[in-house]
Amino acid sequence: MKYSVLGPTGVRVSxxxxxxATFGVAPSAHEADGVVGAALDLGINFFDTADVYGSTSTFDRPGAPPAAERESAEEILGRxxxxxxxxVVLATKSGERRFDPxxxxxxxxxxxxxxxxLRRLSTDRIDLYYAHFPDPNTPLEQTLAVYDDLIRQGKLRYVALSNHTAWQMTEALWIAGERRLxxxxxxxxxxxxxxxxSAEKELAAxxxxxxxxxxxxxxxHGGLLADLSVLDRPIAGGKRYGGPGYSNAEIAVARQLDQLAREWGLGMQQVSLAWLLSRPAVASVIVGAETADELRANAAAADIELTREQLDVVSALTAETAS
Known part of the structure; x- marks a missing residue:
């Protein structure tokens, strides 16, 4: 497993x-132990969760226990x-408003x-804590100030933003500097x-x-860039279990990528992840494996170095979406 330094922290993450996000559904609470164990054996030291993962209905699938009866992903991961x-470097987050007004x-x-x-994860500190989504009702100064207090108390080590725009990130950095957080x-x-x-338009820079x-x-992308068999999954409510509905343009790109991966003797998901890991500022990529074998296949991407020519060919498949 290869590692990167997380931003300006000096901390190495896989x-x-x-x-x-789907812990408790796929994998089940019991099967999650095997996925986590396989990750540790592979040298993966970075785990991502959230206060709403696992115990909400977002990732329900046929045969899954009702959301109200499931353990949260944090509880499963902590155990x-x-x-x-x-x-490990343990990351979690809060602030998603879909499930709690x-x-x-x-x-x-x-x-x-x-x-x-902290209670659900059975730990005394969180290594990386995200603001899950922007909150239009709370000034960013207040959010960053409470994060600062929690860091000083030793409950958090570092903080980050999730699903925020480039200007919101820049504002947060300015506030932190002005307030000497x-x-x-x-x-x-x-x-x-x-x-x-879309992240390449402003956020990456x-x-x-x-x-x-x-x-x-x-x-x-909901499994489409991992295996074309995702297209055969049943659709309910406009979404495939485990992935969204896909446009014809997206499916066409996926088919081209699948052909390239076969020509290069690689898995489609490995090319997808290796390409993403080559992009500027990308330190680590979150994968939601349902089984230990799936995780092993995805983790192999960290050791794959596509040539400049291969990277250019893959990038050209969707060049217009980055402009």
Whole structure:
């Protein structure tokens, strides 16, 4: 496993990060132990979760236990890491408003969620804590101030922003500098893949300029950039279980990528992830593996170095979406 330094922290994180959004569904709570164990054996030291993962209905699938009866992803991950907590960089987040009308980035809400996450994760500190989504009702100064307090208390080590724009990230850095906060945001988590390159329009340049890391999620675009068999999954409510509905243009790109991967003797998901890992400021890519074998296949991408010619060919498939 290869590693990158996370923004300006000096902390080394594996280039593959295990995402836990579907923990409790796929993998099940029992199977998650095997996925986490396989990750540690592979040298993966970076795990990503959130206060709403696992126990919400977002990732329901046929046969899955009802959301109200499931453990949260944080609880499952905390148990799976028992005895090995010090080996990993643990990231979680709060502030997603879809499931709780009181959610946001206020001082009251953040303090409550941090305490609950610490309990669910069975730990005394969180290495990287994200503001999950922007909160239009709370000044960014308040959010960063409470993060600063929690860092000084030793409950958080570093903070970052998720799903924020380049100007919001720049504003956060300016506020941290003006207020002389102990830690400014060190990374940006954002949806980013070959089929969604919107992060390259402004955010990537800002992260390069200020020395922040990008941590992409949904790097395989709901599975389409991993295996074309995802197109055969049943559709319900406009979405495939485990992935969104796809446009004809997206499917055409995926078919071209699949052909290239076959010609190069690689897996489609490995080319997708290796390409993303080559992009400026990208430190680690979040993958949501359902099984240990799937994780091993994805993790191999960290050791694949595509040639400049190969990278250019892949980039050209969706060049217009990055302009």
């Amino acid at each position: 280039r593959i990060c295990v995402g836990t 799976s890491l028992a005895g090995r907590r010090d080996e 009181d959610a946001g980035l206020s001082r009251r809400y953040i303090i409550r969620q941090v305490e609950q996450s 102990v830690s400014a945001p060190v990374a940006a988590q954002v949806m980013y893949s070959l089929l969604d390159r 800002a992260c390069v300029r200020f020395g922040l890391s990008i941590i992409p999620y949904a790097p395989l």
